[in-house]
Amino acid sequence: MSFNSFSEFLAMGGHGLYVWLSYGLGVGVIAANLILPRLSRNRLLAEQKRRLRREENA
Amino acid sequence: MSTGTNPGNARRGSALALFSATVRREFLLSFRRKSDLANPLIFFVMVATLFPLGVSPEPDFLAQLAPGVIWVAALLATLLSMDALFRSDYEDGSLEQLLLSPQPLFVLVLAKVAAHWCMTGLALTLMAPLLALMLFLPADGMAGLLLSLLLGTPTLSLVGAIGAALTVGLKKGGVLISLLVLPLYIPVLIFGTGAVQAAVTGLPLAGYLALLGALLALALVLAPVAIAAALRISISS
Amino acid sequence: MAEKKWLPRWFFQLASPRWCYQITGRLLPGLLLLTLLLLAVGTVWSLLFAPADYQQGNSFRIIYLHVPSAIVAQSAYLLMALAGAIGLIWRIKVADMVLKSTAPIGASMALLALVTGAIWGKPTWGSWWVWDARLTSMLILLFLYLGVMALNSAIENESTAARAAAILALVGVVNIPIIKYSVEWWNTLHQPATFKLTEKPAMPAEMWLPLLVMVIAFYGFFVVSLMQRLRNEILWRERRTGWVRELLNKQ
Numbered sequence: 204m205s206f207n208s209f210s211e212f213l214a215m216g217g218h219g220l221y222v223w224l225s226y227g228l229g230v231g232v233i234a235a236n237l238i239l240p241r242l243s244r245n246r247l248l249a250e251q252k253r254r255l256r257r258e259e260n261a
Numbered sequence: 262m263s264t265g266t267n268p269g270n271a272r273r274g275s276a277l278a279l280f281s282a283t284v285r286r287e288f289l290l291s292f293r294r295k296s297d298l299a300n301p302l303i304f305f306v307m308v309a310t311l312f313p314l315g316v317s318p319e320p321d322f323l324a325q326l327a328p329g330v331i332w333v334a335a336l337l338a339t340l341l342s343m344d345a346l347f348r349s350d351y352e353d354g355s356l357e358q359l360l361l362s363p364q365p366l367f368v369l370v371l372a373k374v375a376a377h378w379c380m381t382g383l384a385l386t387l388m389a390p391l392l393a394l395m396l397f398l399p400a401d402g403m404a405g406l407l408l409s410l411l412l413g414t415p416t417l418s419l420v421g422a423i424g425a426a427l428t429v430g431l432k433k434g435g436v437l438i439s440l441l442v443l444p445l446y447i448p449v450l451i452f453g454t455g456a457v458q459a460a461v462t463g464l465p466l467a468g469y470l471a472l473l474g475a476l477l478a479l480a481l482v483l484a485p486v487a488i489a490a491a492l493r494i495s496i497s498s
Numbered sequence: 499m500a501e502k503k504w505l506p507r508w509f510f511q512l513a514s515p516r517w518c519y520q521i522t523g524r525l526l527p528g529l530l531l532l533t534l535l536l537l538a539v540g541t542v543w544s545l546l547f548a549p550a551d552y553q554q555g556n557s558f559r560i561i562y563l564h565v566p567s568a569i570v571a572q573s574a575y576l577l578m579a580l581a582g583a584i585g586l587i588w589r590i591k592v593a594d595m596v597l598k599s600t601a602p603i604g605a606s607m608a609l610l611a612l613v614t615g616a617i618w619g620k621p622t623w624g625s626w627w628v629w630d631a632r633l634t635s636m637l638i639l640l641f642l643y644l645g646v647m648a649l650n651s652a653i654e655n656e657s658t659a660a661r662a663a664a665i666l667a668l669v670g671v672v673n674i675p676i677i678k679y680s681v682e683w684w685n686t687l688h689q690p691a692t693f694k695l696t697e698k699p700a701m702p703a704e705m706w707l708p709l710l711v712m713v714i715a716f717y718g719f720f721v722v723s724l725m726q727r728l729r730n731e732i733l734w735r736e737r738r739t740g741w742v743r744e745l746l747n748k749q
Binding site (some may be wrong): 427431437441444445447448451452455479487494497498 | 586638641642644645648649652653654655658661662665666668669670672673676677679680681683684687
Binding site (some may be wrong): 204205206212215216217218219221222224225226228229232233235236237240241243244247248251252254255 | 545547559560567609610618723733743
């Protein structure tokens with residue numbers, strides 16, 4: 204382990220802001236790219252099912 | 262319509278005849294609306310005027326900025342004029358005719374861009390000394406400015422034409438062309454301004470001019486291929 | 499077609515949207531799990547176990563995000579251009595869809611590389627942005643991505659849009675080495691003499707092993723995200739076909 208305590212870990216030797224900002228952004232970008240397509244997919248499927256039902260009932 | 266102005270009737274197998282017929286047609290069409298020809302040039306001067314007004318009119322300061330500002334202004338003026346390259350032909354259907362003709366599209370496209378360059382890039386290059394004066398570019402830099410613009414603006418026209426060809430079918434193609442083409446302009450900008458700055462500081466120009474020449478050679482060979490392909494795609498929809 | 503002699507069968511099988519959808523559907527869960535695992539291991543390793551740099555201290559840990567995202571951003575562009583070429587030459591719809599799906603992911607990776615590079619610059623050089631050769635090239639790469647995305651969405655007809663975007667991507671790919679060379683040259687002329695972010699010091703194993711893990715993890719993430727977007731694109735484009743209708747009814 205490179206750190207002796209949790210508070211040391213958070214502080215990152217004074218560079219805490221930079222490291223945590225970067226990692227936060229990294230997690231955010233990756234999560235967005237994994238979750239947003241999933242949400243799009245659900246929306247797409249719902250829309251298309253509704254369209255199908257509409258066309259069958261018409 | 263006289264056969265002299267229709268490139269489709271040029272003697273088969275004579276690329277040069279096709280080229281000159283197309284260039285002649287472009288000049289004829291453009292000179293019918295002389296006011297449109299002046300627009301990029303006026304824009305060029307106006308952009309250069311913005312910098313002293315927006316930043317500082319001090320000669321020493323402007324002299325430092327001059328190479329970059331003149332180049333950026335030339336770049337933007339070229340970009341602005343790109344939309345018109347294919348648009349009027351597209352709108353009246355003659356672009357489609359050109360694509361359907363048995364003539365090699367490479368030559369046609371090269372001719373159109375060459376004519377366009379004469380009316381924009383070359384004209385801008387000839388006007389550049391005026392801007393150099395306004396922005397206090399040291400006299401040593403003039404040769405570098407003119408040579409770099411002379412070698413660089415054809416590349417700008419060729420690459421810009423790719424953007425124009427890709428967006429000719431779109432109604433609001435203008436701003437999109439800039440977005441597509443600006444990243445591709447950056448190497449020309451870097452070497453062009455490098456040449457001017459080298460000239461100003463008395464360093465040898467040959468390397469920069471050679472690089473600009475290499476970029477031009479590459480563009481001359483590859484751009485018409487991309488332009489032709491892009492035109493076919495834009496028309497097909 | 500003469501090409502059938504040297505192209506494997508699976509190349510043409512992949513061209514079928516339906517087949518592509520089914521294959522990716524089967525691969526996705528496993529790949530997602532693997533990717534998340536690699537990301538978790540890589541992140542913990544980078545943050546907790548990798549040593550801090552002697553000169554830069556703990557801000558050095560940003561390298562474990564900056565380098566993988568930069569690598570993926572560049573590889574993704576190559577893939578995008580390749581997909582564009584395949585779509586143009588063989589008129590394969592799936593290739594068009596791959597191009598369209600890759601662009602946003604590549605763009606977000608380029609953005610991440612840029613932002614982490616800028617954040618890294620602050621403690622290292624004292625300012626939030628520096629016109630360093632690599633960062634500037636990455637910025638231009640981001641612009642190239644945005645151009646492809648803009649062109650794709652500006653043209654209404656999907657196949658026309660894909661082919662136009664393919665040409666743009668190919669023109670861009672030819673330009674990337676030129677841009678890199680010119681920006682590096684420009685930077686050596688104008689750069690203040692400071693420690694280069696881009697110079698990788700000879701890294702001991704404790705430093706480059708977690709980097710390797712993160713690079714692989716990011717590639718995995720890219721493939722997973724691409725598959726997700728590709729499947730959405732396939733569903734949308736093929737929404738009127740029989741197999742999609744069956745699929746919808748089964749949902």
